[in-house]
Structures are given as structure tokens and as C-alpha cells.
Amino acid sequence: MDRIVITDVSPRDGLQNQAVNVSTDDKLELVRRLATAGVPSVEVTSFVSPKAVPQMADAADLVQRVNAALPTLQTSALVPNLKGLERAHAAGAREIAVVLSATRTMNERNINMDLDEATAVSERTLLEARRLGLRTRAYVAVAFECPFEGKVPLEPVLRLSARMRDAGADRIVIADTIGAAAPGEVKTRMHELVALLGADLLAVHFHDTRGLGAANAWAALEAGVRHFDASVGGIGGCPFAPGAAGNLATEDLVLMAERSGFATGIDLAGLLDAVAFAESVLGRQLGGRSIAWLRRHYAKEAERKREAA
Numbered sequence: 302m303d304r305i306v307i308t309d310v311s312p313r314d315g316l317q318n319q320a321v322n323v324s325t326d327d328k329l330e331l332v333r334r335l336a337t338a339g340v341p342s343v344e345v346t347s348f349v350s351p352k353a354v355p356q357m358a359d360a361a362d363l364v365q366r367v368n369a370a371l372p373t374l375q376t377s378a379l380v381p382n383l384k385g386l387e388r389a390h391a392a393g394a395r396e397i398a399v400v401l402s403a404t405r406t407m408n409e410r411n412i413n414m415d416l417d418e419a420t421a422v423s424e425r426t427l428l429e430a431r432r433l434g435l436r437t438r439a440y441v442a443v444a445f446e447c448p449f450e451g452k453v454p455l456e457p458v459l460r461l462s463a464r465m466r467d468a469g470a471d472r473i474v475i476a477d478t479i480g481a482a483a484p485g486e487v488k489t490r491m492h493e494l495v496a497l498l499g500a501d502l503l504a505v506h507f508h509d510t511r512g513l514g515a516a517n518a519w520a521a522l523e524a525g526v527r528h529f530d531a532s533v534g535g536i537g538g539c540p541f542a543p544g545a546a547g548n549l550a551t552e553d554l555v556l557m558a559e560r561s562g563f564a565t566g567i568d569l570a571g572l573l574d575a576v577a578f579a580e581s582v583l584g585r586q587l588g589g590r591s592i593a594w595l596r597r598h599y600a601k602e603a604e605r606k607r608e609a610a
């Protein structure tokens with residue numbers, strides 16, 4: 302069976318923007334439930350300025366505790382610059398992700414650098430991470446539309462992706478940061494990117510602002526992409542990108558993939574358990590488009606098992 306690999310980004314993309322303060326214990330428990338559900342890869346935190354993103358101030362502590370509790374789980378941490386890499390490496394991170402936006406204004410708002418500086422800093426950070434023996438991901442953010450500059454042409458997305466490849470990124474994550482893409486353009490853009498970089502180097506990261514996250518993931522899948530970001534319960538959104546809602550929910554992506562003949566290695570009932578935990582921590586209802594059906598379906602299944610026992 303064909304296989305897709307999902308990186309759950311909920312502890313980073315999902316929790317960076319929450320109004321309630323989430324404890325390190327609760328973050329660890331969320332990662333643990335994702336691992337129990339069979340999620341193969343988790344972006345656990347970011348080593349960014351605690352002034353810019355107070356929710357990620359416990360990054361070093363969390364990485365150490367995740368490594369100790371779940372030594373075989375593949376985990377990564379977002380780093381915006383060399384200082385972030387230094388902190389991540391000291392904490393024992395084994396994989397990092399740099400974040401380069403495809404427009405000048407988004408880089409300025411997000412990491413206080415213009416496009417050239419953000420590109421150079423991302424390249425230096427990738428090179429240094431490789432020298433330290435870490436695996437690397439490179440986000441190319443606002444790859445479809447920018448909240449400040451509007452529609453983003455394909456040219457900078459191709460150019461910056463090639464720069465990240467040349468700096469040695471193990472994977473380039475094409476991100477629809479505000480959830481403005483539609484499947485038709487995802488198909489054409491991902492075909493161009495696959496032709497340039499090969500499908501194996503690419504991943505996609507969709508937000509579900511307009512309800513098109515799953516359709517966009519399907520378009521990328523048909524273009525040959527097999528690596529996907531998603532967030533359990535659909536939590537997420539960048540504090541510096543106005544209008545961004547949550548990510549494509551991991552449970553929606555798993556449901557779509559498995560029902561279409563792609564293995565994920567992820568157990569949907571286990572994901573429901575992670576969603577329930579995130580709801581108890583954040584104090585509000587969460588879940589992707591399929592959550593009501595999934596809950597009914599797995600409640601019935603649990604009842605059948607009880608009756609059979």
C-alpha cells in the first residue's frame with residue numbers, strides 16, 4: 302500500500318497562539334498521546350524569542366523531557382536564526398526547521414528581517430545545523446497568498462525552495478500559512494515544485510481557514526507529495542499572520558488518506574484521545590471537519606467491543 306508521512310505540528314503551530322497558558326507537563330502529555338496514536342513525527346516547539354512568542358518559552362525543558370520520555374519518536378523544533386539553533390542543539394533537538402516567507406513584509410512581521418536577510422539567515426542556519434549533524438526542514442511560508450502583499454507569484458516560491466535545497470534542507474515544506482490556497486493552484490504549483498525538486502524533498506502545510514485544507518492536501522498528493530503537516534484537532538495559526546485559522550486537522554487528513562488507500566500508521570481512535578486531551582487543556586471544543594462523525598463512529602465501535610466481550 303502507498304504510504305504518506307504526517308508530521309503533527311500541534312504542539313508548535315497549535316499552541317504558539319493560545320490565550321491560555323499551557324504547562325510543559327500538558328505539552329508533554331499531548332506529544333505522548335500523539336505518539337501513542339502512532340503519529341511518526343511531531344514538531345514539538347520553537348526556539349524563538351520568548352518576547353515574541355511567550356507560549357514557547359519552555360522549549361528547552363520540553364525538548365529534554367520529550368527526548369527522555371519518547372526516545373524513538375521523530376521530533377523537530379522551529380528555529381528562526383542561529384541563536385535558536387544554538388538553543389535547540391544545546392537542549393538535544395535532533396531536527397530543526399527554519400522559516401522563510403516568500404514575501405518581504407511577511408518576513409519583516411514574523412522574524413524582523415527583509416527577504417534577503419531572512420534567506421541568508423535561513424541558509425546559514427541550515428548549513429550550521431547540518432554541520433552539527435541535525436536533520437533539517439525548511440518552511441517556505443506564505444507560498445500561495447500573503448496577508449500583507451496578497452497573491453504570491455510562483456517565481457519566488459521556486460527560487461527560495463531551490464535556495465533551501467542548495468543549503469542542504471532535508472525537506473522543504475510549502476506552507477499555505479493563512480489557508481488561502483485552492484486545489485487547482487495547489488495542483489499546478491506542486492507539479493512545478495515536484496519537477497524542480499523531486500517529490501521526496503517536498504512536504505506541504507495547509508491551514509483550513511476556508512474549509513479547503515483536505516482538498517488541497519489531496520491535490521498535493523496527486524502531484525506526488527507524500528509528506529504532510531497537520532495539527533490534531535485543527536488547532537493552529539501564526540500570531541503574525543492575520544486571518545490564519547487552524548491547520549488542516551490531522552484526523553481529517555488521516556481519514557481522507559486511509560479511505561483513499563494510503564497508509565498513515567496512525568490510529569484514529571488514538572487521535573480522538575489526543576483531541577479530547579487538548580480540549581481539556583484549552584477549555585474549548587476542537588476538531589476538524591470530520592470530528593462529529595469520528596466520535597459517533599468510534600463510540601459505536603467501542604460499544605460493539607464491550608458487547609462482544
Ligand code: COA
Binds near residue numbers: 317350381
Ligand atoms: N531565541 C531566544 N531569544 C532570541 C532568539 C532566539 N532564537 N533570537 C534572538 N533572541 C533575543 C536576542 O538575544 C535579543 O535579546 P536581548 O534583548 O535580551 O539582548 C533579542 O532577542 C533581540 O534580538 P534580535 O536579533 O534583535 O531579534 P529581533 O528582535 O529582531 O527578533 C526574532 C527576531 C527572529 C528573534 C523574533 O522575531 C522571533 O522570535 N520571531 C519568531 C516568530 C515566530 O515564532 N513566528 C511563528 C512561527 S513561523
Ligand code: ZN
Binds near residue numbers: 476508539
Ligand atoms: Zn502553520
